[in-house]
Amino acid sequence: MYPSTLVNTPVLLSGVEVGVHYYWNIAGISLHGQVFMVIWFVIGLLLVASLLGTSKLERIPTGWQNFMEYVLEFTQDIAKNQLGESFYRPWVPFISTLFLFIFGCNWAGALVPWKVFELPEGELAAPTNDINTTVALSLLVSFFYFYGGLRKKGLGYFKRYIQPTPILLPINILEDFTKPLSLSFRLFGNVLADELTVSVLTILVPLIIPLPIMGLGIFASSVQALIFSTLAAAYIAEAIE
Amino acid sequence: MDSLVSAASVIAAGLSVGLAAIGPGIGQGQAAGAAVEGIARQPEAENQIRGTLLLSLAFMEALTIYGLVVALSLLFANPFTS
Numbered sequence: 001m002y003p004s005t006l007v008n009t010p011v012l013l014s015g016v017e018v019g020v021h022y023y024w025n026i027a028g029i030s031l032h033g034q035v036f037m038v039i040w041f042v043i044g045l046l047l048v049a050s051l052l053g054t055s056k057l058e059r060i061p062t063g064w065q066n067f068m069e070y071v072l073e074f075t076q077d078i079a080k081n082q083l084g085e086s087f088y089r090p091w092v093p094f095i096s097t098l099f100l101f102i103f104g105c106n107w108a109g110a111l112v113p114w115k116v117f118e119l120p121e122g123e124l125a126a127p128t129n130d131i132n133t134t135v136a137l138s139l140l141v142s143f144f145y146f147y148g149g150l151r152k153k154g155l156g157y158f159k160r161y162i163q164p165t166p167i168l169l170p171i172n173i174l175e176d177f178t179k180p181l182s183l184s185f186r187l188f189g190n191v192l193a194d195e196l197t198v199s200v201l202t203i204l205v206p207l208i209i210p211l212p213i214m215g216l217g218i219f220a221s222s223v224q225a226l227i228f229s230t231l232a233a234a235y236i237a238e239a240i241e
Numbered sequence: 242m243d244s245l246v247s248a249a250s251v252i253a254a255g256l257s258v259g260l261a262a263i264g265p266g267i268g269q270g271q272a273a274g275a276a277v278e279g280i281a282r283q284p285e286a287e288n289q290i291r292g293t294l295l296l297s298l299a300f301m302e303a304l305t306i307y308g309l310v311v312a313l314s315l316l317f318a319n320p321f322t323s
């Protein structure tokens with residue numbers, strides 16, 4: 001029965017294994033191999049798409065170039081809406097990369113039938129359902145808004161910690177920790193929640209019923225990619241303002 | 242493992258999602274209602290309103306997700322069981 005084993009860590013929920021990883025030991029560090037494999041798949045996919053889009057550039061875009069230009073315009077708009085017309089350009093690569101990577105990870109986990117590939121331990125799924133991936137991404141965002149602020153204002157950047165009044169200093173410092181925390185938990189929780197909901201429903205009713213939830217999951221995970229990149233742009237905008 | 246600890250963990254996991262869903266549920270309802278009102282009053286602003294609504298809904302949903310993270314860590318990575 002489930003209840004007795006559910007509390008005992010590694011659990012099988014109709015195939016979704018929480019807390020089971022395929023470990024790679026490299027130079028004394030254990031890595032979650034299944035995450036790396038899917039990440040490399042996503043990176044390869046994005047590289048191929050961008051190479052196809054830029055290999056034969058034409059004045060009037062057709063096919064892949066057209067599609068990639070549309071994608072770029074979309075991600076440019078994310079940066080432009082938050083950072084403003086005059087500052088957004090240098091941040092477009094970072095924001096676009098974040099959006100495309102998270103979007104690719106979420107959809108790769110939802111759309112590719114990873115069950116075909118057997119691993120000795122754990123299973124292939126969306127890389128963003130591992131807290132380490134999302135924490136790494138959000139720490140990257142923290143690093144870049146500090147970098148942007150320091151580069152724009154020098155040490156005067158730290159003036160914003162006592163900006164309205166010095167009484168708010170502890171809260172302003174705390175904010176630097178809660179920003180990556182909430183960014184990473186939001187993405188991780190949403191992706192894992194989608195996968196768990198689908199798998200629990202598949203235990204109860206294996207056919208048809210989980211389909212709308214899967215559709216909702218695909219929609220929600222693309223929204224999460226949008227949210228993550230929008231918030232990253234908003235944090236950077238706050239720092240360089 | 243201590244059965245009392247596991248029973249308490251399971252109850253707490255259920256409660257943490259359930260209680261965390263109340264506030265965001267009310268908030269999301271109000272936000273969606275206001276957005277519908279806005280669209281009804283100004284149909285040409287629908288795209289902008291929809292974008293803002295989705296963004297703020299995701300913010301509210303994050304609060305429930307924090308509860309879910311607590312529940313998941315109680316179920317799968319409970320620090321009091323080993």
